[in-house]
Amino acid sequence: MTVVIVKIDNLVKRYGDLIALDHLNIEIKEGEIFGLLGPNGSGKTTAINCILSLLKFDKGNIEIFGREMKPTAYPIKQDIGIVMQNVAVFEELTVYENIDYFCGLYIKDKKKRKELVQQAIEFVALKDFVKFYPKKLSGGLLRRLNIACGIAHKPKLIILDEPTVAVDPQSRNNILEGIKRLNEEGATIIYTSHYMEEIEQLCSRLAILDKGKVIATGTKQEVKGMISLGEKIVIETFNLKEEHIEKIREIPNVIDVELKENILTIKQKSGASNLVNITSFIANHDISYGKIYSELPTLNDVFLEITGKELRD
Ligand SMILES: Nc1ncnc2c1ncn2[C@@H]1O[C@H](COP(=O)(O)OP(=O)(O)OP(=O)(O)O)[C@@H](O)[C@H]1O
Structure with a gap:
């Protein structure tokens, strides 16, 4: 039986007169790497922020793991990992301390947390940098730290919003390979990008957004079959x-x-x-x-x- 992990129903989000999301309908199934592809300003980040209940929307409904998503839905949030477009780490904490802090928001058991932090460090290949402060890291390494902070607690659903913007090719490959491994280990992934190559390489299904509307959705073959x-x-x-x-x-x-x-x-x-x-x-x-x-x-x-x-x- 196919389990629906995220269900977005008729979502409308306005910023004043601007309709940022225009009756969005998307279903993401368990085990998928689902791509949200669209040019700058098409509504990808707004959609992610609505999914996460970080933004209020004007109309529609969002369910995650079969339950309604709300700002206070902490049990749902516990099973979600977020990697946002802008790197969000603490400058005064080292690489290790940052990952430990974010993991600690969800995992209270110290022994378990230590294991998970070590796994996350190995996962993003930051072993040689654990004592570094963020300002000593290159852009690519910083992105990898951002990812480790988002996924260390082993969430069931991982949302990555343009995680490869402005990173070098080596770090980009490292990030894309890492996302595939997270998926193989069982996580459902939502990945936003304006790079079609990344979506082609990574995603099992996708939705193409333009001006807040889904203009095409399905597998790559299905989407390509929609045109003449x-x-x-x-x-x-x-x-x-x-x-x-x-x-x-x-x-x-x-x-x-x-x-x-x-x-x-x-x-x-x-x-x-x-x-x-x-x-x-x-x-x-x-x-x-x-x-x-x-x-x-x-x-x-x-x-x-x-x-x-x-x-x-
Ligand atoms: N806080 C805000 N106030 C007003 N308008 C906003 C706000 N945030 C986004 N917008 C507008 O909403 C639309 C969708 O923006 P959004 O950031 O969701 O797009 P995006 O596809 O994620 O683009 P990008 O890749 O540039 O982040 C754009 O027209 C943007 O200018």
Whole structure:
């Protein structure tokens, strides 16, 4: 039986005249890594703050673990781990003391807490830095400390709001791998990002947000299946003429052709396969080419087709 961990029903949140969340409906199931993908300002942080009852909302209902979420729902909060966008640690405490403090909010037994703090330190690979104060840590290490503080008490639901913004690639990989391990160990994860690559890599299901609305939701395949765009064929060409482009446009199932700095991108309708037709066209017209490959639509393509805008400006 599928257990629903988070149920967001018809959620509306206004800031004055601005509708930050516009009748949001989302269900997150046990064991998922659920992605909330959307550009800056689409409502991801507002949604997270409402889920956590840190913000009052105007309409709707939120249930977590099958119970109504309220500011005073402490038993529910105990089973949630939060890693917010802005690093929130104490400057006057060391790495160890910070993790111990946050873990101590939920775990009173000292022996148990010591074990959990050690596990969290190993988990984010901060063993060599336990005596450091936060101001001595690089941005990436600080993010890792922030994560350790949020997850040390082994919560059932972990919410991470853009945890990789402004971190170096090594720390980013460390963070993404760590999230996968937390999930394998049984935690349900909500992960917000405006990086579609991260959501693609990490999440089993996702919702794409724009202007406070869910514009698409499902597995990656389901979401990509909602648009008319199918495979894209990309060719590096050197002597292509305008008339060639026009002829390629006429090939059945081609929906768009674009040439940018020697890179020709041919977009096709979902379900169509034109690679053979296009390679024979190129050969028959003596067009010289370098790389040629086909790729599936990205989540940015989904966003672009539905909203007319790029995910990242
Ligand atoms: N406290 C606030 N007062 C007024 N407007 C706000 C407030 N917080 C957010 N907003 C507005 O609500 C909308 C949603 O913002 P939100 O921070 O939830 O988006 P986001 O998707 O998390 O973006 P980002 O990735 O930039 O954090 C934006 O238009 C934002 O300007």
